[in-house]
Amino acid sequence: QAVVTQEPSLTVSPGGTVTLTCGSSTGAVTSGHYPYWFQQKPGQAPRTLIYDTNNKHSWTPARFSGSLLGGKAALTLSGAQPEDEAEYYCLLSYSGARVVFGGGTKLTVL
């Protein structure tokens, strides 16, 4: 079973830029893994920010963007706001309909 890895925690200053990454134990992450990024705040259901590597929903703030970077999927937050403090999860799809979540990144805006 593949393991998907994320930074356990990151800190960003208000107005700053931070990149969260999502790696796979099987090798480089590609668009064929259809990377997803979710945001979850305490007591709330997850909310999808990015799907299929770099596609945004209508509710996704423009300051969030998705990409592939150095063999990983990446979520970049440019111009962090206090309300961006949350847990962020990535999701990768594998052959045989295997779907694996990363362990999550706790993002602090401080």
Next chain:
Amino acid sequence: QVQLVESGGGVVQPGRSLRLSCAASGFTFSSYHMHWVRQAPAKGLEWVALISYDGTNKYYADSVKGRFTISRDNSKNTLYLQMNSLRAEDTAVYYCAKVGAAGGYWGQGTLVTVSS
């Protein structure tokens, strides 16, 4: 707009069964694969099961294989998760999710507590 509403959670003793439901609206339910995802208290998200749009293909996490069954009724726009032989480690909020090429949508979740 896409709406997913889970129900059926509650407190159940170890070894017993429970069936969760997810009522879908705002999209053509019969055209999309659907997932169940769970989150244990203070833990991360764990994918549980996937069912194809027509119910033909089903896939499970190793942790629930042989105990849980995912199904759907496209005439009722409803997704199900039959959970048998429940264990304490199955305690979690269970979410249904539509995750695919057209984006990702989540329900609000339903809490399942397995305790004697």
